[in-house]
Amino acid sequence: MTGASRAEVCIVACAEAWRGDGEILASGMGLIPRLGAELARRTFAPDLVLSDGEAELVGDDGAEGWLPYRAVFGIVAAGRRHVMMGASQLDRHGNQNISCIGSWAQPTTQLLGVRGAPGNTINHPTSYWVPRHSRRVFVDRVDLICGIGYDRAAVLGSPGNRFHEIRVVVTDLAVLDFQSADRGMRLRSVHPGVSVDEVVAATGFPLHLPDELPETRTPSDREQRLIRDQLDPAGLRDRELGR
């Protein structure tokens, strides 16, 4: 099938984050990661467990379990989870900020607060979704470290950092990861129609650039039909992207 939209490429890239995770809670914060988790479960990762965002776990035929907030924190501590969160700021080590911009004592912009980011990143795999890849998000230093990156995890050392993993960062332009010698952020693939220069220009720190850079894969016919006909028939996905 041709004509995959950028949002559909992003949904597939988010889905790929959970490939191979098995029977764990796949938590997507925001529409595109949620659609990605649902797509993964309906195709190549059927064992994934999904929440309705309230207190129920939802399978194909409705509720399959109960997961109130207190139990979510139990699952986080048990490590049976891979979350994809948002990020107001991210640095090259994968440190994430969602709390505030400016000084913490008196921020110029108060955002969400640290929420569960410290506990998520120290307990189980974490990925990020950035709907507008820009130098405002990809910064040299984040103003408050909520989700911890690889430099902070290295300082902690073993055994404290043994559950820490930042899997991927999916943006509207590209997929990035930390599979580099120094665990600095690496460009993994660019979405169809995006140039490497475009990604580099929108990133406020030097990226590792592999010699051979693939394009992010496009949806299969089945994936595209699932997205368009079942997961998001109203087409809300296109409104989520930054440009």
Place this chain on the structure above:
Amino acid sequence: MADKVMSIAEVVGELRSGMTVGIGGWGSRRKPMALVRAIARSALTDLTVVSYGGPDVGLLVAAGRVRRVVTGFVSLDSIALEPHFRRARQLGAIELTELDEGMLHWGLLAAARRLPYLPIRAGLGSDVLRVNPELRTVRSPYSDGEELVAMPALTLDVAFVHLNRADRQGNGQYLGPDPYFDDLFCLAAARSFISCERLVDPAELRVGGPAQSLLISRMMVNGVIETPHGAHFTSCVPDYDRDEAFQREYAKSAASPQAWSRFRARYLDGDEAHYQRAVS
């Protein structure tokens, strides 16, 4: 058994400036807003509010009742950022103890179990430890030697939670999908007060839901207040959903001091009965 039914005014009369107050619910869900509104109208000052924060925090901050907020977030759910909290933070008008959501849970657990702290992995390596310099780590005394955050007990002077049903002795029942942390708030506090949509006989509690819906036991409770529609404008399912239109009006009241004054005069300056007439 003691009849613990009280009025809103009697509950607020038990409070003193400077107290640490825990508020149940989550975000803009099942918040004891009738009690929050009464505290907002009071002359109390310098409260420390411990909460999975929503409009409870925003309203008390806007009313000038709060010195410090202890939380992992303050959100209206369908409106991601609580505008009154946001404004106060950007003005430097309140103090903040910013914790990971799981740390807040552990702090309430420690207080409820009368432990000085509980070890938790959350917070390690993050700036939560930088902005809360009083937090300490602890090393496991066993062979693993792992270093963990020693999350201190969040001991409360008073807790307020809102339930769907309660009896006059203080047994409380939630009928929605999530108990949140309401039982922990009650056990973490020296004195706990539950408001409810409807006071019922114990027999009606028993038929109203399964035994596990009886989240709050009377041994955790010092006072019960019947406040119909008392969680408005937060959700209190299945009795009612969040009033999204009113929540938007509330959010707009943070735009300027004039907007807040108008909101306050229209909805908050009278008593709870006045509020309920104004929003009906």
